[in-house]
Amino acid sequence: MKVSHRHWLAIPLVAAALAPVAWAAVAPVRYPSREEVFEIPKGTWARRMSGDKVEILPARINLVLGVRDVLLLRNLDDVPQVFGPTVMMPGQSFRLPFEVASSYTFACTAHASGQMTIVVEPQPLSAWMRLRWRAITLWNAVA
């Protein structure tokens, strides 16, 4: 069987294309911080009082164990605010770690549904999970 010159040239190209996928599947997932941070900026209350609809905390937050599994809320405004599941004083932060993959629902009057859901996914330990996690992260970054 003879392999044409063009086929030989294609091999490094295919290898180069597959290399990032292989890396994404094999390399351990690391993140600079395990905290997913949401902040109420200074002046938010005043903006709301003037009629602005200010949405800071999404109704659904996705976290991943071992990668990004700590919710950190900060109230940088000058007045107490209902933020996520609780009331937070000016300058106060609330740091909530998760250790079990599950869906957590909190009553939250800041959302129209009256609820906030935090979905905590398992740690991406297998090649497929790492690949999936990186694909979703990339998609979220460009979307």
Add this chain to the structure above:
Amino acid sequence: MRTLVLTTLLVASASSARAGDAPLKAGVFDPPRVAPDFALQGSDGSELKLSRYRGKVVLLGFGFTSCAAVCPVTLGTLAAAHKQLGVLADELQVVYITVDPERDDAAQMKKYLSSFDPTFVGGTGTEQQLAAVRKEYGIAAEKVAGPDGSYTHSSFVYLIDREGRMRALMPYGHAADDYVHDLKILLASP
């Protein structure tokens, strides 16, 4: 002798907490604020004030006695944690405040909470009183339309330290072991 055992346990807990510098399992407030005081009708027949328990660690939750799903699980977990604390259990007070004043009078609260742990204290009052307390603590509660008069409500539990500061918030679903872990850290503080 009992005091000696208690002191030894507290010192041991304090040492291990310092040595490991273990973070709490619950969500932590930084800086912690003073938990707002309230005056409600207690299930023990006396006025229920949070400040009455200064010097103890308080677990503060909100719910109602007809709750079919959330409250029995939470109270069962708190009862298990209370039991696991052993001699340290005297240093802990569980306070449960109703969101359903229509059905939960002091006698009903006492009967219900005693089925989990006789040391648990319930709080009830007028709708206005309870709404004011909920607002201070950021508790959501809403009556669900229907014949059974059920409520949706915040299901977490506040952890209040000996000085009356709201240190942390434990979301629904955590096991008794997680409460015990955090309570030992809080109880280790003088």
